[in-house]
Amino acid sequence: MKVTIQPSGLSGNIQAAASKSSMQRACAAALVAKGESTIYNPGHSNDDKAALDIIKRLGAEVSEQGDTLVITSNGVKPVAPEINCGESGLSIRMFTPLVALSKEKVTITGEGSLVTRPMNFFDEILPQLAVNITSNEGKLPMAVQGPLVPANIEVDGSLSSQFLTGLLLAYAASVQQTGATVNETVTITVNDLKSKPYIDLTLDVMQQFGLPVPENKDHREFVFSGQEPVTQTAARSYTVEGDWSGGAFLLVAGAIAGPITVRGLSPVSTQADKAILQALIDCNSGIAIEAKQIVIHPGKLKAFAFDATDCPDLFPPLVALAAYCEGETTIKGVSRLAHKESNRGITLQQEFGKMGIQVELKDDIMVIHGGKGLKGVVVHSHHDHRIAMACAVAALKANGETIIEEADAINKSYPDFYEHLQQLGAVVDTGEKKIKFIE
Ligand SMILES: O=C(O)C1=C[C@@H](OP(=O)(O)O)[C@@H](O)[C@H](O)C1
Numbered sequence: 001m002k003v004t005i006q007p008s009g010l011s012g013n014i015q016a017a018a019s020k021s022s023m024q025r026a027c028a029a030a031l032v033a034k035g036e037s038t039i040y041n042p043g044h045s046n047d048d049k050a051a052l053d054i055i056k057r058l059g060a061e062v063s064e065q066g067d068t069l070v071i072t073s074n075g076v077k078p079v080a081p082e083i084n085c086g087e088s089g090l091s092i093r094m095f096t097p098l099v100a101l102s103k104e105k106v107t108i109t110g111e112g113s114l115v116t117r118p119m120n121f122f123d124e125i126l127p128q129l130a131v132n133i134t135s136n137e138g139k140l141p142m143a144v145q146g147p148l149v150p151a152n153i154e155v156d157g158s159l160s161s162q163f164l165t166g167l168l169l170a171y172a173a174s175v176q177q178t179g180a181t182v183n184e185t186v187t188i189t190v191n192d193l194k195s196k197p198y199i200d201l202t203l204d205v206m207q208q209f210g211l212p213v214p215e216n217k218d219h220r221e222f223v224f225s226g227q228e229p230v231t232q233t234a235a236r237s238y239t240v241e242g243d244w245s246g247g248a249f250l251l252v253a254g255a256i257a258g259p260i261t262v263r264g265l266s267p268v269s270t271q272a273d274k275a276i277l278q279a280l281i282d283c284n285s286g287i288a289i290e291a292k293q294i295v296i297h298p299g300k301l302k303a304f305a306f307d308a309t310d311c312p313d314l315f316p317p318l319v320a321l322a323a324y325c326e327g328e329t330t331i332k333g334v335s336r337l338a339h340k341e342s343n344r345g346i347t348l349q350q351e352f353g354k355m356g357i358q359v360e361l362k363d364d365i366m367v368i369h370g371g372k373g374l375k376g377v378v379v380h381s382h383h384d385h386r387i388a389m390a391c392a393v394a395a396l397k398a399n400g401e402t403i404i405e406e407a408d409a410i411n412k413s414y415p416d417f418y419e420h421l422q423q424l425g426a427v428v429d430t431g432e433k434k435i436k437f438i439e
């Protein structure tokens with residue numbers, strides 16, 4: 001799918017989409033926490049759909065009640081021999097240890113970029129937890145057979161925090177259901193953990209679903225205390241948070257082409273990408289952060305310095321912002337980008353290069369030479385949702401029309417993104433005819 005964007009000014013209000021990080025964790029927690037979970041504000045991105053399909057295949061029942069989902073689960077009880085994680089890195093890394101809670105052998109597959117993303121963490125770690133695993137040399141497909149038995153282990157957290165998210169949920173489920181560590185403790189020790197706030201989100205969701213929460217010793221050791229097995233748990237409800245990762249694109253769009261007001265982003269969220277606020281302040285955009293909304297408009301934008309090591313998904317919106325900031329913006333953490341949906345350091349360099357913005361990669365630092373104007377050209381998403389969204393936002397003040405190829409990549413995290421830009425007044429042609437109903 002091609003999307004064409006004309007230079008546009010924005011105005012008005014928009015509600016941020018549901019966070020796939022929050023929604024996918026809620027699906028996993030509802031599966032293992034047992035009993036009934038009511039999920040408010042559920043997301044409908046492809047990654048969210050993948051997570052819902054996975055929990056159904058692992059035995060949960062999901063019913064839609066208006067805008068709400070009710071998930072009923074009796075723990076991990078696979079009803080299919082295979083789960084498909086679509087293109088979701090979080091789903092595969094979070095659900096693999098959960099699948100391994102069962103004694104059934106389950107095959108784990110995925111699609112698109114996921115088949116080339118590294119999973120060898122599991123080849124090394126799961127056998128230490130009594131799980132049989134086969135993989136395609138550290139890639140998909142994998143097959144696992146448990147039941148996983150929590151043990152004291154030491155893991156590497158430098159490639160991704162998502163593996164740790166999966167282990168934390170699996171240990172919590174096992175401790176709660178089998179009381180495996182009654183009278184003792186069990187510890188996951190993590191070396192060089194990156195994307196730390198994502199682990200805070202995991203612990204927050206575990207707590208909200210009544211799962212045992214380990215003691216977090218400086219993001220270095222996670223210590224579960226023993227407890228008696230729990231057979232019955234009370235019903236619970238969870239509201240999926242507004243998405244700071246997708247919301248960052250809206251906020252940058254406001255800083256480039258606003259004024260706009262973004263609602264539904266909680267200032268007290270543990271989401272990593274809330275850190276976009278600091279960059280928006282540092283670059284001199286006009287921003288007012290209120291309890292229930294953020295109002296943002298362009299200022300005399302200037303270059304800024306930012307460390308995105310723990311919030312790597314901010315690179316694409318930050319590059320779009322930096323392109324409009326006078327001077328050399330530096331962003332640290334490029335090495336975190338190699339194994340996302342595309343190799344994002346390179347794809348940002350290529351696509352913004354086409355728009356006339358020089359992006360340099362110097363070891364772990366990205367330098368963006370901004371403030372000289374952007375050309376309206378044809379760019380390509382590399383089938384990466386965040387590259388498509390970065391290009392779309394950058395296009396808003398280019399000197400002519402921008403065409404984004406494979407623009408439908410946004411469905412992975414933010415299917416309503418182009419529609420939201422249109423609602424804010426951007427001239428965006430998605431090739432889809434809109435039928436207007438007259439009341
Ligand atoms: O746990 C999560 O929800 C995520 C963690 C991050 O991955 P890494 O931990 O691999 O950096 C992030 O990039 C990804 O989009 C979502």
Ligand SMILES: C=C(OP(=O)(O)O)C(=O)O
Pocket residue numbers: 087088089090091313340341386413
């Ligand atoms: C990298 C991403 O997601 P995941 O790793 O879950 O596929 C992302 O959303 O940018």
